Amino acid sequence: MRQVSIIGTGYTPVGEHWDQSIRSLAAKAVLNALEDAKIQTVDAIYVGNAYGGTVSEQSQLAPLVADYTNLVGVEAYTIEAGDASGAAALRTGYMAVASGLAETVIVVGAEKMTDAIASSRVKSRSVSLDADYETAHGATLTSMAALLMQRYMYEYQVDLASFEGFSINAHMNGSKNPNAMFRNKIRVGAFAKAPMVSSPVNLFDGAPDADGAAAVVLTSRENARSYTAHPVHITGSAVAVDTLALQERQNFLSLDAVAKSFQKAFEQAGITPEDVDVLELHDAFTILTTLSLEAGGFAERGQGWQYAQNDGEAIGLAGKLPISTFGGLKSRGNPVGATGIYQAVEAYQQLTGKAEANQVNGAKTAVIQNVGGIGSTAITHVLQVD
């Protein structure tokens, strides 16, 4: 099996792109990435997308993207894994290069959430829950996260204000990222007083749905240096699934798929949590960040929230474990099927020293994790430089 490296990236700003369609966003990211990698064509395009069919009324995105980027004729198809669709597409591109079936591939994540508004968006988004045992009863992703957070707060006797550091840190980093959706900072003390959405998840807790597209170009590690002096190597890649419905789990405060995908990716890369310089988690809700830190072995059970203390000092750009370094889902925004690829792009920027105001000094190892549903699909990649 060949090793795989990233040799170029492309992306659009994250936000509400009322004047653009999903195809134009995706095409921009792909064309930017091709330009960045200084190549004209690739052997394959793998598209990560979650809600094209339901929100944008556009599926079969792959031939559309190929058409709008002058790549008609190549191999191309779409990968879906709820909010983890981007990372699942990255996994597919990784396999294509690792197997030797492709020399260069492009992986693009794209989503256009503003194609649907209000109740229509809730309906479209709820298809990634269990239709029979969650959606049918009125549950949404936010309400399920809220139940989980309630349970956590009760079980470990943690109050709402204890989570605020996660959002403060995300917005602090996002405020420096010109591509972030929300660049405002969150004042200390404001979090616990924010308008409630589904108790205890409030407006400063949940990440905003967004439009955006991001792409990475992959090739084999052995050939990467013929394209760029600064390749970033994918040294770990792992996918694991849990039950789709939360109620099917023995203990829903233990995100087993998240733990398993961390463990497998760490093993493959030969690293431990102590080796991680940058950690991009799927911070769609602070409870997901908390439980993912515990599942990854960064904290004991019931202790993940402690990373949020002192306004998130430990997870800041100069902290011991920098998280959401460009704002994460919370501040950069969550362009669902593109999120996993934004994480890859951000890790690439950190590891190649191009992160500008968001730079984590001397970063050599980044771990990115994209999660679909409430821990239903967890995909972890380890990115490293020589």
Add this chain to the structure above:
Amino acid sequence: MRQVSIIGTGYTPVGEHWDQSIRSLAAKAVLNALEDAKIQTVDAIYVGNAYGGTVSEQSQLAPLVADYTNLVGVEAYTIEAGDASGAAALRTGYMAVASGLAETVIVVGAEKMTDAIASSRVKSRSVSLDADYETAHGATLTSMAALLMQRYMYEYQVDLASFEGFSINAHMNGSKNPNAMFRNKIRVGAFAKAPMVSSPVNLFDGAPDADGAAAVVLTSRENARSYTAHPVHITGSAVAVDTLALQERQNFLSLDAVAKSFQKAFEQAGITPEDVDVLELHDAFTILTTLSLEAGGFAERGQGWQYAQNDGEAIGLAGKLPISTFGGLKSRGNPVGATGIYQAVEAYQQLTGKAEANQVNGAKTAVIQNVGGIGSTAITHVLQVD
């Protein structure tokens, strides 16, 4: 790169399964395939599905399938490529095993089209056309196929009755397949008088949407014989895309992606059209069959329809090029995202001598092709036995 083999299959009958959900259909196919391969677990599940989100209001199918088959914890995600979703999932499973990242994987295609009826199904199905330049103007997959067929009939001066042999053959073969949706035979002469849907595509021309699920278990060729005495090897695998919109093409009577995927798969397997013993085409419409035969080099341009002459004698089970041997999309039915896997299962049955009344004697090489849109995504696999 490792070679890849199929070591087991599972499926449900194709039809209208009002009493079953997409999860139960998928789970049945997976459990049957595991039993057939005599294994309890796999490293990964790749799910082919096109309309889960829009028709069944259920996306993120992979963790759901894992849950209902006792496979929670494995790698799993969904692949979408319109009607070619099944074959795209097969391609993904092929890459996973070829790369060495997985030892055994299961690929399952599943669709539940009866979760939507009438106008709701048309809307759900139209997401795989170009939303801005086709769907927005009222085009459907059937109306696009009709325009293509009109053009072909005009260009090559072929009348409607000349296509009837394709449907007669499909239904003749389907009548012997206990898992087919429509087991009626089509009388000679009835085709050209059938009720019109979108001129010239009529009720005996287009394939019916259906419910169903099918699965195959893959492993490396080197290990295949430790699981079964009769493995079927995947000796060619190729994906190519064309523009999504028909109007974007230079010459839409030439299905370029179909041609390219045939050519690449044939090259990889080291075969020519003359070597093909069984050919499962994406016969959603007789015009697609016709143009695919031409794109694959089985007929000259403008001559593909000749395979339908004499009631399809040349494409019968004892003909020189057997097509739709279990009824094809037309008679077995088109459970969209599962269709590509039904093709793989049927090829497996032909090559292992288990096709019973549908057996093509002495078949050693089968080619299966699954197409999304009107030739927008074309995926070809070559299957062979020692």
